Amino acid sequence: MAVTQVVRSEWTKIRSVQSTVWTLGLAAVVTIGLGALISALSKSEYENLSPRDQLTFDPTFISFAGLSLGQLAMVVFGVLVVSNEYSTGMIRMSLAAVPQRGTFFFSKVAVATVLALLVSLVTTFATFFLGQALLGNLSASIGDPGVLRAVIGAALYMTLMAVFSMGVAAMLRSPMLSLGILVPFFFLVSSILGAVSATEKIGRFLPDQAGSKIMQVVAPLNDDTPYGPWGGLGIMALWVIASLALGYALLRHRDA
Amino acid sequence: MIEATGLTKRYGAKTAVHDLSFQVRPGTVTGFLGPNGSGKSTTMRMIVGLDEPTSGHVTIGGLPYRRVPNAPRQVGALLDAKAVHGGRSARNHLLCLAQLSGIPARRVDEVLGVVGLQDVARHRSKGFSLGMGQRLGIAAALLGDPQVLLFDEPVNGLDPEGILWVRTLMKSLAAEGRTVFVSSHLMSEMALTAEHLIVIGRGRLMADMSVREFIAANAAGFARVRVPDTEPGSREKLAAALAEEGGQVLPEPDGALRVAGLPLPRISDVAHTAGVRLWELSPHQASLEEAYMRLTQGAVDYRSTDDRRAGLHEEGAQGPEPFPVPQPGADQPGWYAPPPPRQERPAAPDLSKSDTEDPR
Numbered sequence: 321m322a323v324t325q326v327v328r329s330e331w332t333k334i335r336s337v338q339s340t341v342w343t344l345g346l347a348a349v350v351t352i353g354l355g356a357l358i359s360a361l362s363k364s365e366y367e368n369l370s371p372r373d374q375l376t377f378d379p380t381f382i383s384f385a386g387l388s389l390g391q392l393a394m395v396v397f398g399v400l401v402v403s404n405e406y407s408t409g410m411i412r413m414s415l416a417a418v419p420q421r422g423t424f425f426f427s428k429v430a431v432a433t434v435l436a437l438l439v440s441l442v443t444t445f446a447t448f449f450l451g452q453a454l455l456g457n458l459s460a461s462i463g464d465p466g467v468l469r470a471v472i473g474a475a476l477y478m479t480l481m482a483v484f485s486m487g488v489a490a491m492l493r494s495p496m497l498s499l500g501i502l503v504p505f506f507f508l509v510s511s512i513l514g515a516v517s518a519t520e521k522i523g524r525f526l527p528d529q530a531g532s533k534i535m536q537v538v539a540p541l542n543d544d545t546p547y548g549p550w551g552g553l554g555i556m557a558l559w560v561i562a563s564l565a566l567g568y569a570l571l572r573h574r575d576a
Numbered sequence: 577m578i579e580a581t582g583l584t585k586r587y588g589a590k591t592a593v594h595d596l597s598f599q600v601r602p603g604t605v606t607g608f609l610g611p612n613g614s615g616k617s618t619t620m621r622m623i624v625g626l627d628e629p630t631s632g633h634v635t636i637g638g639l640p641y642r643r644v645p646n647a648p649r650q651v652g653a654l655l656d657a658k659a660v661h662g663g664r665s666a667r668n669h670l671l672c673l674a675q676l677s678g679i680p681a682r683r684v685d686e687v688l689g690v691v692g693l694q695d696v697a698r699h700r701s702k703g704f705s706l707g708m709g710q711r712l713g714i715a716a717a718l719l720g721d722p723q724v725l726l727f728d729e730p731v732n733g734l735d736p737e738g739i740l741w742v743r744t745l746m747k748s749l750a751a752e753g754r755t756v757f758v759s760s761h762l763m764s765e766m767a768l769t770a771e772h773l774i775v776i777g778r779g780r781l782m783a784d785m786s787v788r789e790f791i792a793a794n795a796a797g798f799a800r801v802r803v804p805d806t807e808p809g810s811r812e813k814l815a816a817a818l819a820e821e822g823g824q825v826l827p828e829p830d831g832a833l834r835v836a837g838l839p840l841p842r843i844s845d846v847a848h849t850a851g852v853r854l855w856e857l858s859p860h861q862a863s864l865e866e867a868y869m870r871l872t873q874g875a876v877d878y879r880s881t882d883d884r885r886a887g888l889h890e891e892g893a894q895g896p897e898p899f900p901v902p903q904p905g906a907d908q909p910g911w912y913a914p915p916p917p918r919q920e921r922p923a924a925p926d927l928s929k930s931d932t933e934d935p936r
Binding site for chain 2: 322325326328329330333336337338339341357404409410411412413414415416417418420421575576
């Protein structure tokens with residue numbers, strides 16, 4: 321089975337349903353919109369910040385504030401790409417046509433990942449430049465040290481969130497179950513674990529917290545995080561690999 | 577040619593398919609019959625490699641499905657017509673499947689024409705009727721112009737014109753030398769479409785023979801005999817006389833008699849000798865449905881009970897007693913066609929000892 325055939329088919333699948341446009345569009349709009357709003361607010365509130373906060377003011381990171389919400393749309397995209405096959409029963413036709421389940425699964429993930437990455441890159445560059453424009457004299461420049469890394473890293477972060485969700489959806493199959501676990505987890509559980517000092521040290525090894533380190537240009541004071549920006553993204557990538565591997569292992573051995 | 581050998585599928589303690597061996601040959605339409613939950617769909621899924629058999633194997637042209645080179649061009653299947661993303665147009669749905677198997681896009685438009693969906697090709701399948709959905713599923717099975725075709729309940733939801741179309745299609749596909757394996761609940765439809773039957777009950781093979789043999793082996797033709805209502809006692813008299821001649825006599829709910837094992841002229845002679853006049857003496861050919869019901873009576877998983885409407889009527893305020901319609905198999909073993917005259921029926925497995933038997 322030629323991989324190109326599966327890739328072409330998956331591209332047709334992904335572009336012929338509206339949920340793709342909706343979820344990816346929402347991810348871009350929410351990330352850019354909320355990022356712009358918070359950038360504008362930060363600019364006007366800067367004078368009221370404590371000197372300590374002014375010292376660690378990170379204009380790049382602030383322009384990505386919308387990602388906390390926009391990433392949820394990426395999660396929905398990742399879940400739907402995989403679980404649509406199960407909720408509609410299409411999986412049977414797909415696997416009957418491509419009995420090599422590894423080829424099928426990884427081609428599907430690859431097509432969705434490339435699309436998610438393109439949308440993420442456009443989104444993060446747009447949100448960065450819009451956010452910096454609104455921050456005015458506080459803004460960072462794309463040429464400053466670490467800034468380009470943070471902007472590209474933010475796109476990788478968004479993409480990896482979607483890919484992680486694809487693996488989870490392949491494990492759980494049901495879109496409702498997958499979303500019911502992933503969305504509260506990333507929206508609530510992860511941030512609660514990160515906020516409570518007792519669990520903070522565990523919380524920062526979760527995929528979203530580790531991965532978001534790459535968007536920081538100015539490190540907070542007394543930063544004792546045991547990994548750097550790329551190390552954090554690496555931890556997130558390990559989560560993604562584990563999720564895909566488990567998803568594939570289940571798909572391979574399960575009756576469709 | 578599809579060949580199953582000792583095919584078995586267990587889901588935990590439940591055995592869905594038990595030691596099934598059969599062959600589906602090219603050039604004929606083979607019907608696949610069985611009550612709900614008897615393992616038809618599970619068997620079909622195992623044929624196309626979606627479910628892994630617990631033991632045994634099934635091959636297509638000698639190879640397991642997953643090892644058949646370019647399987648979608650060799651085997652086409654309609655397993656579930658509802659297995660479509662409702663937001664995708666009919667054409668895009670087929671295009672996804674065509675691209676998976678390296679089939680050119682113009683073939684998609686071709687099969688859309690074949691199943692008569694060309695006018696709604698760009699509509700979302702969400703708005704399709706049951707029948708249009710079935711046509712889309714059949715189109716998907718035809719995409720690769722395969723030599724082996726599987727259809728699970730293809731006529732579900734089709735109108736009479738659609739049913740006729742499916743019947744003609746199946747027959748013409750078989751006439752082209754293809755292997756056509758069709759499951760259905762509609763016995764009358766199977767009788768018209770299939771030449772060969774594979775019947776399963778509770779996952780076990782119950783019959784594997786031609787339609788004609790199946791009817792002959794599982795239900796005999798019979799005669800309906802009616803005596804004048806005006807002559808009390810003549811019915812019993814005739815029944816006794818016929819039984820003495822070796823006929824099997826059963827009462828019908830409307831007062832007629834159902835006689836098997838005696839030719840019509842003989843019945844007339846017996847009546848004449850006994851001095852009983854006849855108002856009706858008519859031949860009845862057993863239908864596939866009767867033969868099927870008779871064979872699978874013991875293998876039905878879901879059986880309805882009487883609706884007593886308890887609590888819906890006041891005590892004592894019930895209307896006239898409802899007409900006592902005999903339930904199949906209840907007190908009246910021969911309600912469905914009497915047993916064939918020859919008692920050496922093909923070995924139907926003894927279902928009372930089935931390990932999947934419900935405690936009933």
